Amino acid sequence: MRHLTSIRELTKDAAISLLDNAQQLSQVNDREVKKLPALRGKTVVNLFFENSTRTRISFEVAAKRLSADVINFSADSSSVSKGESLKDTAQTLEALGADAIVIRHPLSGAPKLLAEQDWISASVINAGDGSHEHPTQALLDALTIRQGFGLSQDLSGLKVLIVGDILHSRVARSNILLLNLLGATVTVAGPRTLIPVGIEQMGTTVNSSFEDALSAKPDVVMMLRVQKERMQGEFFSSTAAYSKAWSLEGDRLAMVGQDALILHPGPMNRGFEISSEAADDPRSQVLRQVSNGVAVRMAVLYRCLSGEQL
Amino acid sequence: MTSLILKNLTLPNGSGADIEIEKGRITKIGSVSGSGIDCAGLQALPGFVDAHTHLREPGFEASETILSGSRSAAAGGYTAVMAMANTSPVTDTAEVADFILDAGVRAGFVEVKPIGSVTKGLQGAELSDIQGLSESRSKVRMFSDDGVCVFDEDLMRQALVAVKAFNGVIAQHAQDPTMTVGAQMNAGALAAELGMAGWPAEAEESIIKRDAELAEQTGSRLHICHLTTAGAVEVVRWAKARGINITAEVTPHHLLLTEELVRGYDSVYKVNPPLRRLEDTLALREALLDGTIDVLGTDHAPHSREKKECEWQNAAFGMVGLEHAASVLQEVLIQSGASWERFANVLSVKPAQIAGLEHQGQLSVGSIANIALIDPTAKRVIERQTNSKSVNNPFAGITLPGRIVHTIFKGRFTLKNTQIQEQQ
Ligand SMILES: [Zn+2]
Numbered sequence: 001m002r003h004l005t006s007i008r009e010l011t012k013d014a015a016i017s018l019l020d021n022a023q024q025l026s027q028v029n030d031r032e033v034k035k036l037p038a039l040r041g042k043t044v045v046n047l048f049f050e051n052s053t054r055t056r057i058s059f060e061v062a063a064k065r066l067s068a069d070v071i072n073f074s075a076d077s078s079s080v081s082k083g084e085s086l087k088d089t090a091q092t093l094e095a096l097g098a099d100a101i102v103i104r105h106p107l108s109g110a111p112k113l114l115a116e117q118d119w120i121s122a123s124v125i126n127a128g129d130g131s132h133e134h135p136t137q138a139l140l141d142a143l144t145i146r147q148g149f150g151l152s153q154d155l156s157g158l159k160v161l162i163v164g165d166i167l168h169s170r171v172a173r174s175n176i177l178l179l180n181l182l183g184a185t186v187t188v189a190g191p192r193t194l195i196p197v198g199i200e201q202m203g204t205t206v207n208s209s210f211e212d213a214l215s216a217k218p219d220v221v222m223m224l225r226v227q228k229e230r231m232q233g234e235f236f237s238s239t240a241a242y243s244k245a246w247s248l249e250g251d252r253l254a255m256v257g258q259d260a261l262i263l264h265p266g267p268m269n270r271g272f273e274i275s276s277e278a279a280d281d282p283r284s285q286v287l288r289q290v291s292n293g294v295a296v297r298m299a300v301l302y303r304c305l306s307g308e309q310l
Numbered sequence: 311m312t313s314l315i316l317k318n319l320t321l322p323n324g325s326g327a328d329i330e331i332e333k334g335r336i337t338k339i340g341s342v343s344g345s346g347i348d349c350a351g352l353q354a355l356p357g358f359v360d361a362h363t364h365l366r367e368p369g370f371e372a373s374e375t376i377l378s379g380s381r382s383a384a385a386g387g388y389t390a391v392m393a394m395a396n397t398s399p400v401t402d403t404a405e406v407a408d409f410i411l412d413a414g415v416r417a418g419f420v421e422v423k424p425i426g427s428v429t430k431g432l433q434g435a436e437l438s439d440i441q442g443l444s445e446s447r448s449k450v451r452m453f454s455d456d457g458v459c460v461f462d463e464d465l466m467r468q469a470l471v472a473v474k475a476f477n478g479v480i481a482q483h484a485q486d487p488t489m490t491v492g493a494q495m496n497a498g499a500l501a502a503e504l505g506m507a508g509w510p511a512e513a514e515e516s517i518i519k520r521d522a523e524l525a526e527q528t529g530s531r532l533h534i535c536h537l538t539t540a541g542a543v544e545v546v547r548w549a550k551a552r553g554i555n556i557t558a559e560v561t562p563h564h565l566l567l568t569e570e571l572v573r574g575y576d577s578v579y580k581v582n583p584p585l586r587r588l589e590d591t592l593a594l595r596e597a598l599l600d601g602t603i604d605v606l607g608t609d610h611a612p613h614s615r616e617k618k619e620c621e622w623q624n625a626a627f628g629m630v631g632l633e634h635a636a637s638v639l640q641e642v643l644i645q646s647g648a649s650w651e652r653f654a655n656v657l658s659v660k661p662a663q664i665a666g667l668e669h670q671g672q673l674s675v676g677s678i679a680n681i682a683l684i685d686p687t688a689k690r691v692i693e694r695q696t697n698s699k700s701v702n703n704p705f706a707g708i709t710l711p712g713r714i715v716h717t718i719f720k721g722r723f724t725l726k727n728t729q730i731q732e733q734q
Contacts (some may be wrong), residue, residue, distance in 0.1 A: 087619055113622065130506075
């Protein structure tokens, strides 16, 4: 595996082995924060065309724990804002010694393009592209679910409900693909206008009622981060109307099974798509997701840069 | 003056013959005595006519010029191309049209005839000088805003009425702009997965339906550019059954390529209208075989590298097409059992009629010698680089049947033994 731009690139075995690897690393991380020499001499560039401090820091910590050198390259403070092409930017970074480019881009497909065109030979890791994919997020979610249920292989038999703005969500797409690969059953729920036509073919059922979806007793309720400014006008009458129908709070929280897990990719809009009560509930895995994010990204970086398991 | 004799070729009806050419005209078809160029095994066809070519000049010479596009056309077996109006300046006046006409004559590889824009500046707000264009030296007969749709219904009606006076035709790019805001690819499951705004089939079909009704009311000629959906085929079938004066075109790429190619986000596959589902492709082929679709139009749309070597969403729409169109048509028509006469109809005769080109689409004694000769047994891997200035070629690497061996334009070889023949 040289690149990771889409969950489509993984076989089931490859996904499970990445999770196994991340599992071991997460235990190491839990005990003590220590550096492994695995990627000494390698350079990882975080190429972010869109601001995301959390994801960037997570990749940065992951790379540094593997002893790689890290360069953060943010598009708004560079020549990119002066019209430099993606190709030129990537080739410049490679000329500066990049072995892996971790890319976040507002346009769907930019990481795939970078990986598949013969512009550069560096590894390309997708840190979120437009409304396409965010594969490392799906992997860290799967790891969190595996841990939550004490599983060591796949997720077969589990029911996962993904709630919110599916249309614009790269997290939802990567999760639908990976959860299917791992044998889970996926349902997405959200306002009709925010569910893309044809999404069922990726391997999910669609429900346009949160309550209805919860009454099917999902094992995992994954709330998506919702951009407030999108929830008015074109898609929804007002932010309050959205929240009223789609926030995880009160009676809906009570419908979530006692053994179920609540996930959220963060950062959370407390009081909007998720209540504080739900966010701080013992079933909530939000902080576990963050720490698993580092472990998963270590496993992915190592696999892409060395071609081996750690 | 000595005559040119083509020996032992095969005519579209399948019979063998020689052709004698003198002073640019076909003087004899049959058995011609004397020595000539041996064309044994070659299929003779009337020179191809493309009713849908973007030559990019004036205005976008980094992508193509009238000369480079003409050479590419000759290499593809064409003897005439209709130059789309989305140049800069737009072909909305006689001056621009005549500039294109003259540059085509100077290039000398094919007949280059300008298409006039329907609306001024392709803005969709007021009609171009349709009358003036029709009376110019270019005698413009075909009008199109291709690249954008003539969306205003009343304007479309006026345009249809305006061209009726001289038996002109409106070639519509059917795309409801209100349904395709920001659209990047075919709407549906794949667009959902790839996270891009989709282009619903209804955006195409609703406009064809509307315009067919306008053509019926006005009694004018309507030509639909680049059909891409199974539903669009149904609409055209319905309109033809009603006796509406409508013709339809399909492109080589929509006959052979599907939206699956978008998965890699390589913008060489970005085109307007978009590549569709396999079901659509199959419906288009069937429609071409049964005559619902009349012509193959390349929608040859060259773009310089910098307009394509970028993120999908930032890339220009379009692909080149002149040099593989005949091979795609052979793959689709001949391999399915259709005749070379049908092939000639789709690629020469009918487009010449639609465009109003009097000296094209004929292979008969007395007609101007515009001839393409194909080796139908050849197999070739399409190369990315063609005679076009641009390399946005989605067929690169694909193996297709047939090779253009000679192209003769007004009695002169423009392509001989697969080599471009510069004008003396
Ligand atoms: Zn068009």
